[in-house]
Amino acid sequence: MNDPLIDYTLHLADNTLILAQRNSEWCAHGPVLEQDIAITNISLDILGQARNFYQYAAILLGDDATEDTLAFLRDNREFKNCLLVEQENGDWGKTILRQFIFSNYQYLLYEKLQHSKDEQLAAVAAKALKEVTYHLQWSSEWVIRLGDGTDESHQRMMNAIEELWPYVDELFINADYENELLADNIAVDVPSLKNKWIEKITSIFDEATLQIPQNVFAKTGGKQGVHTEKLGYILAEMQFMQRAYPNSVW
Amino acid sequence: MVDELKIEQQKIWRILETVADPEVPVLSIIDLGIVRNVEIGASGKLKITITPTYTGCPAMDVINMSIRMVLLENGFKNFEIKNVLSPAWTTEWMSEAGKQKLKAYGIAPPNPKQIVCTTDAFQEEEAIQCPHCNSYNTQLISRFGSTACKALYKCNDCMEPFDYFKCH
Numbered sequence: 001m002n003d004p005l006i007d008y009t010l011h012l013a014d015n016t017l018i019l020a021q022r023n024s025e026w027c028a029h030g031p032v033l034e035q036d037i038a039i040t041n042i043s044l045d046i047l048g049q050a051r052n053f054y055q056y057a058a059i060l061l062g063d064d065a066t067e068d069t070l071a072f073l074r075d076n077r078e079f080k081n082c083l084l085v086e087q088e089n090g091d092w093g094k095t096i097l098r099q100f101i102f103s104n105y106q107y108l109l110y111e112k113l114q115h116s117k118d119e120q121l122a123a124v125a126a127k128a129l130k131e132v133t134y135h136l137q138w139s140s141e142w143v144i145r146l147g148d149g150t151d152e153s154h155q156r157m158m159n160a161i162e163e164l165w166p167y168v169d170e171l172f173i174n175a176d177y178e179n180e181l182l183a184d185n186i187a188v189d190v191p192s193l194k195n196k197w198i199e200k201i202t203s204i205f206d207e208a209t210l211q212i213p214q215n216v217f218a219k220t221g222g223k224q225g226v227h228t229e230k231l232g233y234i235l236a237e238m239q240f241m242q243r244a245y246p247n248s249v250w
Numbered sequence: 251m252v253d254e255l256k257i258e259q260q261k262i263w264r265i266l267e268t269v270a271d272p273e274v275p276v277l278s279i280i281d282l283g284i285v286r287n288v289e290i291g292a293s294g295k296l297k298i299t300i301t302p303t304y305t306g307c308p309a310m311d312v313i314n315m316s317i318r319m320v321l322l323e324n325g326f327k328n329f330e331i332k333n334v335l336s337p338a339w340t341t342e343w344m345s346e347a348g349k350q351k352l353k354a355y356g357i358a359p360p361n362p363k364q365i366v367c368t369t370d371a372f373q374e375e376e377a378i379q380c381p382h383c384n385s386y387n388t389q390l391i392s393r394f395g396s397t398a399c400k401a402l403y404k405c406n407d408c409m410e411p412f413d414y415f416k417c418h
């Protein structure tokens with residue numbers, strides 16, 4: 001049952017589903033109309049990636065698995081998303097920073113994944129790369145605008161950095177399933193992405209008059225299914241309909 | 251025999267031309283470049299290959315269904331619609347006719363020369379022509395518009411807002 005390719009595909013799917021779910025909480029609550037539309041569009045893009053990954057995982061799993069059973073009928077411990085994406089939205093600054101941290105990581109990840117020996121993972125990544133480019137551009141601009149904005153917005157970005165930085169390291173640590181897929185050139189070796197990631201963060205933070213914090217205690221476990229309590233609340237809301245009314249359809 | 255096959259294929263392309271994009275109904279799925287291939291197998295089975303414009307495009311389910319319906323209406327029963335992601339769709343696949351129809355509909359078509367989009371913040375904006383008055387004196391309001399494939403612009407001359415089908 002423990003097939004590393006399935007676990008890896010689910011990890012990629014869960015990362016995107018949970019972040020899409022979080023971002024979609026902004027729908028109709030954005031600071032201005034245009035940005036409300038922007039964050040929900042980004043949410044839709046990422047959800048599309050999640051669907052592509054889940055559909056592939058369902059084929060690999062066979063039996064009765066579908067993209068819906070994978071999203072709606074798995075429990076907390078079965079989700080393999082990194083802890084970063086399940087963190088609460090907080091204010092606009094925190095949501096922006098989480099998106100910037102993640103898009104920067106995702107851009108570097110997909111740049112490599114599009115050359116994966118696994119054709120389907122490569123195709124999903126290649127398809128999504130242009131979209132992620134827009135997400136990274138947009139979130140970078142907002143980090144600069146808020147970091148180098150007013151005293152208030154600058155302070156809020158500092159708070160957001162303090163709250164989110166403990167979840168950064170996990171992005172760059174290979175899980176077992178990633179390690180097992182490295183030799184066949186299927187998975188991306190995430191530790192190898194870190195230097196380029198820091199470079200980009202540093203260049204944007206310089207413009208935003210922000211700093212990367214030092215000596216932060218890293219929190220990990222999400223990629224192995226050990227989550228913060230926040231994931232439970234997300235799943236409770238997201239899975240409610242299928243749990244209460246099994247097999248209901250639109 | 252070969253000619254018959256060709257004629258049949260052309261007929262199917264013409265049928266598919268009647269399937270409109272649900273978000274931008276003036277465009278057919280052929281104008282958009284969504285249909286990648288029409289194949290007739292040895293057994294007579296028809297295989298149609300389509301590709302999504304955007305990863306999260308909610309229109310794809312509707313497009314799948316519309317193709318199914320139009321084929322059934324035209325008497326085809328033995329067919330398969332295959333979704334592929336690779337090679338990834340690009341706005342360069344949109345036909346010239348499609349771009350003209352977009353403009354007439356009030357949406358600025360994607361720039362002919364794809365401006366390479368990079369991750370850099372605050373890039374110099376592309377000059378986008380207003381579909382209403384043809385002025386290039388326009389400004390970007392938001393990179394994310396009414397749907398994921400469009401950006402929102404404003405014309406500084408006629409003051410009208412408009413959508414731009416962004417390069418992809």
Ligand SMILES: [Zn+2]
Nearest residue numbers: 380383405408
């Ligand atoms: Zn105008």
